[in-house]
Amino acid sequence: MMTMSDDQARHLFDALPVHDEDTTRRLRERLAVAAARNGLLDVAYRTIDTPVGTLLLAATEQGLVRVAYDREDHDAVLAKLAEAVSSRILLAPARLDPAAHQLDEYFARTRRVFDLPLDFRLSRGFRRAVLAHLPEIGYGRTESYAQVAAAAGSPKAVRAVGTACATNPLPVVVPCHRVVRSDGGFGGYVGGEDAKRTLLSLEAS
Structure with a gap:
């Protein structure tokens, strides 16, 4: 059974040898799957390009927890999520695929209502x-x-x-x-x- 500390779960990829973009993608996917399987992935994130700039998407197992604009500083947003939710944060695009797809549809004017699980823990x-x-x-x-x-x-x-x-x-x-x-x-x-x-x-x- 694989075990990793919170910091290792987030930074292990940096220590892996990278040869090309395809290898990078496959290694990230493997790391994300392993982290999720071992209960080490509390917050997954990815970015998408949109007509209003690059958006950061982050999700817990409960649902989409954060959408952030470039001007909010994505690194700062991730740091705040680490403090407010969990330090077990990893670039894991698959969890955000439904959100990314629906946002693409919205900006293409083919979707008017979002149908996503949302995690509102950051608002009270x-x-x-x-x-x-x-x-x-x-x-x-x-x-x-x-x-x-x-x-x-x-x-x-x-x-x-x-x-x-x-x-x-x-x-x-x-x-x-x-x-x-x-x-x-x-x-x-x-x-x-x-x-x-x-x-x-x-x-x-």
């Missing part, structure tokens, strides 16, 4: 209530921060809705980009104004 309290409401804002529609606050049960918590959206650990999949200001302005967005404009334009077309 009112922020979690806000995130629970966001998927109810239909594709191609928007709601104001005030409307979302009312729907989440706290009509006066408009600023708290802004904070919940800004700290949404699952942007795009949990559509905080559909929340806009009452005057029609975009408001803030974790991926930046250009990304928010791209997503809203994509859904409006």
Whole structure:
């Protein structure tokens, strides 16, 4: 039976000889399978290229736990996941294949609703209530921060809705980009104004 410490599970690959990209891929896959089989893979991650930049996807056994934009610093995001969830993190694309596929469909305008298991452990309290409401804002529609606050049960918590959206650990999949200001302005967005404009334009077309 193979045994590895947390650090070994994450860094073992660096010590392996690499001859070409195909060898690299096969070795990574073997390491990911071995780590999962031995209960050493708590968080799997991969990246995908999209019209809003490279997105980092991370998932636990419970579901997708994090989607992160380039501007959030993927290395920093992984470090925070190690602190908040588990240090047993490994590049293991297979676990993220369904999420990557559905995101590809979304950006190709062939998917309007995501059907993925989600792990919301990074959000609690009112922020979690806000995130629970966001998927109810239909594709191609928007709601104001005030409307979302009312729907989440706290009509006066408009600023708290802004904070919940800004700290949404699952942007795009949990559509905080559909929340806009009452005057029609975009408001803030974790991926930046250009990304928010791209997503809203994509859904409006």
